[in-house]
Amino acid sequence: MRKIRLVEVRSELAAGTRGASLGIDAMKVASLGKHSDFFLRFQPIRVKNENDLLFQEPKFKNAKYGEGVFTVLKRVCDAVSDLRAEGLFPIVLAGDHSTAAGTIAGIKKADPDKRLGAIWIDAHADFHSPYTTPSGNMHGMPLAMATATDNIECEQNDIEEETEALWERIKSIGMRGPKMKPEDIVFIGVRDTEPEEDYLIKKHGIKNFTTAEVTEKGVQQVSKEAMEILKDCDQIYISFDVDSLDTSISVGTGTPVPEGLTKEQALELNIELIKDKRVCCWEIVEVNPTLDTENRMANNAFEILEATTASLIQNF
Numbered sequence: 289m290r291k292i293r294l295v296e297v298r299s300e301l302a303a304g305t306r307g308a309s310l311g312i313d314a315m316k317v318a319s320l321g322k323h324s325d326f327f328l329r330f331q332p333i334r335v336k337n338e339n340d341l342l343f344q345e346p347k348f349k350n351a352k353y354g355e356g357v358f359t360v361l362k363r364v365c366d367a368v369s370d371l372r373a374e375g376l377f378p379i380v381l382a383g384d385h386s387t388a389a390g391t392i393a394g395i396k397k398a399d400p401d402k403r404l405g406a407i408w409i410d411a412h413a414d415f416h417s418p419y420t421t422p423s424g425n426m427h428g429m430p431l432a433m434a435t436a437t438d439n440i441e442c443e444q445n446d447i448e449e450e451t452e453a454l455w456e457r458i459k460s461i462g463m464r465g466p467k468m469k470p471e472d473i474v475f476i477g478v479r480d481t482e483p484e485e486d487y488l489i490k491k492h493g494i495k496n497f498t499t500a501e502v503t504e505k506g507v508q509q510v511s512k513e514a515m516e517i518l519k520d521c522d523q524i525y526i527s528f529d530v531d532s533l534d535t536s537i538s539v540g541t542g543t544p545v546p547e548g549l550t551k552e553q554a555l556e557l558n559i560e561l562i563k564d565k566r567v568c569c570w571e572i573v574e575v576n577p578t579l580d581t582e583n584r585m586a587n588n589a590f591e592i593l594e595a596t597t598a599s600l601i602q603n604f
């Protein structure tokens with residue numbers, strides 16, 4: 289059986305809306321409500337955050353709070369890389385989705401020679417760089433960080449020199465250069481992108497399984513096809529952003545988008561995908577209880593976390 293370690297990252301610097309750093313504790317409240325022993329079973333590692341920067345104005349307008357994001361991602365990278373070097377399976381519970389770039393860097397740092405792929409279950413492609421971002425919010429950038437993509441072809445923002453230097457440092461966390469090829473990304477549920485991201489998706493032929501496709505083909509088939517696309521990867525990372533879920537379930541996330549997955553679809557998808565023996569890390573992000581009523585999103589997210597972990601344990 290694989291040994292699991294929880295990594296708790298209460299960081300929300302890279303989100304545009306406040307509150308995502310409370311998502312982990314909202315899931316803990318959900319677990320108490322269910323009388324679950326989940327949080328007793330795994331020893332958590334807590335990564336220090338830099339959320340106090342939020343009391344100041346952001347320094348970099350195309351990479352807001354980027355200096356803090358860099359520090360947190362570096363810490364996440366080191367924590368994940370240490371766990372992977374010990375052969376442990378990190379389950380990362382995080383606030384905003386930028387942490388995924390730290391996680392990916394950590395996986396790669398521990399196994400630089402292994403080809404890494406990612407399954408990105410999300411409403412967003414998170415493929416912006418400071419050169420293209422419409423918001424400056426760095427939770428829209430983790431896949432550009434991980435693949436070292438600037439997307440100058442679609443440049444929208446005339447970025448400052450300091451921002452450029454910071455972006456270079458962020459892309460070099462763990463190791464210099466790309467940790468993954470864009471071709472080794474599979475999207476599920478992506479439905480809110482900007483033209484600059486559409487350009488990259490088309491350029492690299494990245495497959496997106498839409499909500500309609502998941503409904504039509506079913507979870508088993510979609511999981512099979514997703515893994516088939518990543519057949520040449522040695523390791524697979526799964527990133528689950530709760531905004532992949534439909535807004536009728538809950539709006540307890542910073543950037544909710546209609547026409548998302550049902551809870552059952554997301555639950556089954558994660559249960560199924562994590563059975564693949566190459567999956568080496570799973571992450572859940574963007575639960576924001578301050579935007580919610582009766583902790584609905586965290587209740588759903590915790591259910592998915594618990595079921596996915598159970599599937600991981602049962603299948604090894």
Ligand SMILES: NC(=[NH2+])NCCC[C@H](N)C(=O)O
Pocket residue numbers: 384385386412414416421422423424425427428429480481482529531542543574
């Ligand atoms: N992880 C997220 N919720 N990302 C939302 C990104 C939204 C938009 N594409 C932006 O870059 O601002």
